[in-house]
Amino acid sequence: xxxxxxxxxxxxxxxxxxxxxxxxxxxxxxxxxxxxxxxxxxxxxxxxxxxxxxxxxxxxxxxxxxxxxxxxxxxxxxxxxxxxxxxxxxxxxxxxxxxxxxxxxxxxxxxxxxxxxxxxxxxxxxxxxxxxxxxxxxxxxxxxxxxxxxxxxxxxxxxxxxxxxxxxxxxxxxxxxxxxxxxxxxxxxxxxxxxxxxxxxxxxxxxxxxxxxxxxxxxxxxxxxxxxxxxxxxxxxxxxxxxxxxxxxxxxxxxxxxxxxxxxxxxxxxxxxxxxxxxxxxxxxxxxxxxxxxxx
Amino acid sequence: xxxxxxxxxxxxxxxxxxxxxxxxxxxxxxxxxxxxxxxxxxxxxxxxxxxxxxxxxxxxxxx
Numbered sequence: 001x002x003x004x005x006x007x008x009x010x011x012x013x014x015x016x017x018x019x020x021x022x023x024x025x026x027x028x029x030x031x032x033x034x035x036x037x038x039x040x041x042x043x044x045x046x047x048x049x050x051x052x053x054x055x056x057x058x059x060x061x062x063x064x065x066x067x068x069x070x071x072x073x074x075x076x077x078x079x080x081x082x083x084x085x086x087x088x089x090x091x092x093x094x095x096x097x098x099x100x101x102x103x104x105x106x107x108x109x110x111x112x113x114x115x116x117x118x119x120x121x122x123x124x125x126x127x128x129x130x131x132x133x134x135x136x137x138x139x140x141x142x143x144x145x146x147x148x149x150x151x152x153x154x155x156x157x158x159x160x161x162x163x164x165x166x167x168x169x170x171x172x173x174x175x176x177x178x179x180x181x182x183x184x185x186x187x188x189x190x191x192x193x194x195x196x197x198x199x200x201x202x203x204x205x206x207x208x209x210x211x212x213x214x215x216x217x218x219x220x221x222x223x224x225x226x227x228x229x230x231x232x233x234x235x236x237x238x239x240x241x242x243x244x245x246x247x248x249x250x251x252x253x254x255x256x257x258x259x260x261x262x263x264x265x266x267x268x269x270x271x272x273x274x275x276x277x278x279x280x281x282x283x284x285x286x287x288x289x290x291x292x293x294x295x296x
Numbered sequence: 297x298x299x300x301x302x303x304x305x306x307x308x309x310x311x312x313x314x315x316x317x318x319x320x321x322x323x324x325x326x327x328x329x330x331x332x333x334x335x336x337x338x339x340x341x342x343x344x345x346x347x348x349x350x351x352x353x354x355x356x357x358x359x
Contacts, residue, residue, distance in 0.1 A: 172348030185346030185354045186339070187332055237343035239359060 004056040007128045007136075011055075014140035015048025015121030016041075021144055022113055022151045040113075043079065047072070047114040051121030055129050072118070080111040095234050096227040096243060101217025105278045109151075116147050154282075156202065156222060157273035159209035164265050165199035165255050176255035177201060179248050182240075189240045193259065196233070198268050202254040207295045210252035211283035218281035219245035223256060225275035230268055231261030303344050303356040306335050311352025328352075 023040055050072045057065035084107040091097050098106075120143040128136030156162065165176040169190055174181045176199035184190050202222075204210040212218055223243045227234075234241040243258035260268060285291025304321040307314065308331050315322055323338070325331040335346045335354045344356040 171350050182345075183347040185348040186336055188336070189346075237340055239339075239343075239345040 004059075006133075007056055007125050008049075008052045010128050010133070010136045010140070011052025011121040011125030012045070012048045014124035014136075014143055015051055015117045016045050017140070018120040018144055018147045019044025019048065019113070019117045022116070022147055043076075043114055044117050047076070047117040048121040051118035052125045054122055055125045059129065069118075073115070076111050076114045079114070080107045083107040083110045095236070096224055096232055097220065098224045099217045099220030101215065101278050101280045102221040102224060102276075104280055105221075105276070108279070109153075113151065116150065120144075120147055153279075154277040155273060156275045156277060159212060159277060160205055161203040162269050162272050163201050163203070164269065165201040167194060167197050167199050167257065169194065174257065176246075176257050179246050179253070179255040181244050181246050181255065181257045184240050186240065193240070196263055197257060197259045198263060198265055199255055199257045200265075200269055200272050202256065202272065204252050204254075206286065207291065208282075208284050208286050211285060212277060212281050213252065213254050214247065215278070215281035215283070218278050219254060219256075221278055221281075222272055222275040223258070226256065226258055226260070226268060226271045229271040229274075230258070230264070233259040233261065300358040303342055303358055304338065306331050306338070306354040306356070308352055314351050314353055 019041060023037065023044075050069060054066055054069055057063075084103060087098065087103040087106060091103065120140070123143055124136055124140045127139040165179075168175050169184075170180075172183050172185060172190075174184050174190075174193060181199075184193065202213060204213050223245055227243055232241065232243055234243065241259050243256065245254050245256045247254050256272065258268070286295060302320055304323060305315055306323045306325060308325050308327055310327075312322075312324060323334060325334055331354060335356070338344070338356055339346045342356055342358065344358045347355050347357055349355060
């Protein structure tokens with residue numbers, strides 16, 4: 001019986017460390033740390049415990065215990081709903097919102113991370129049971145590596161080229177390169193925008209990327225990331241400072257306009273590159289025959 | 297005034313012939329300087345955006 005406790009312990013530790021490793025990418029998702037950390041880590045600990053006890057329970061022929069796994073899955077699904085609700089409520093008071101798509105993405109990532117932790121501790125406890133401690137430790141290293149890889153997700157720089165764009169006015173129309181962003185009626189606002197505004201151009205690498213960037217939720221997620229990292233001068237009731245993303249309908253290029261608190265174009269480009277590609281926005285016409293035929 | 301859409305039109309003495317009386321309030325100003333100033337004030341009060349129709353008229357639109 002004692003050896004089981006050691007297997008379980010090793011599994012729990014492996015799962016918990018996995019959670020810590022994949023926690024570090026949470027800063028964009030979670031403004032509420034250290035409370036966010038506590039929530040994430042304690043849930044991760046629970047997930048790790050559930051994963052770790054599965055094998056010893058099976059070995060002991062305690063099949064009832066295994067059914068707890070499915071109960072836990074239900075529990076984590078609820079967490080996804082709670083997460084979505086919280087973010088939706090916060091969204092109402094967000095000047096530059098995340099957008100529904102981004103919220104949905106965050107909620108599902110939050111859920112899936114717990115499954116990943118559960119899998120990691122399950123894997124480690126199984127291998128420890130079969131091969132002993134050395135195998136357990138090696139497998140936990142593999143689990144850390146895999147979890148890190150799996151949770152990375154694509155960013156904009158994987159699907160598109162990001163470069164600086166020039167802001168100009170054509171009469172009252174604000175343009176970033178050739179793309180019209182909006183009509184600004186106040187001459188003082190025009191001067192301020194030309195002085196402090198920045199714009200970047202996102203050029204999709206292929207038709208898949210073009211359709212992904214076409215998604216409004218995806219564009220909102222990029223704007224949100226840029227506004228969170230560089231700040232924005234947008235204020236209640238002053239809509240001309242609103243960061244916007246507009247598309248060249250012929251080429252699919254996107255231009256993003258923003259008046260950041262820190263007017264540093266290098267950082268803006270970097271922020272846009274690091275914005276996540278949303279799972280819900282991802283389109284893959286090139287993996288279908290119709291899409292491939294239409295592309296040429 | 298929570299609904300979106302056209303809130304009002306600001307004309308100058310010169311451009312007032314470009315608009316006919318209708319449902320939308322029209323504010324009349326002497327020149328473009330006054331027009332800009334009034335537009336700024338009203339846009340902040342109404343939390344609306346100012347757009348230039350490029351014929352001497354400014355409109356306030358809630359988005």
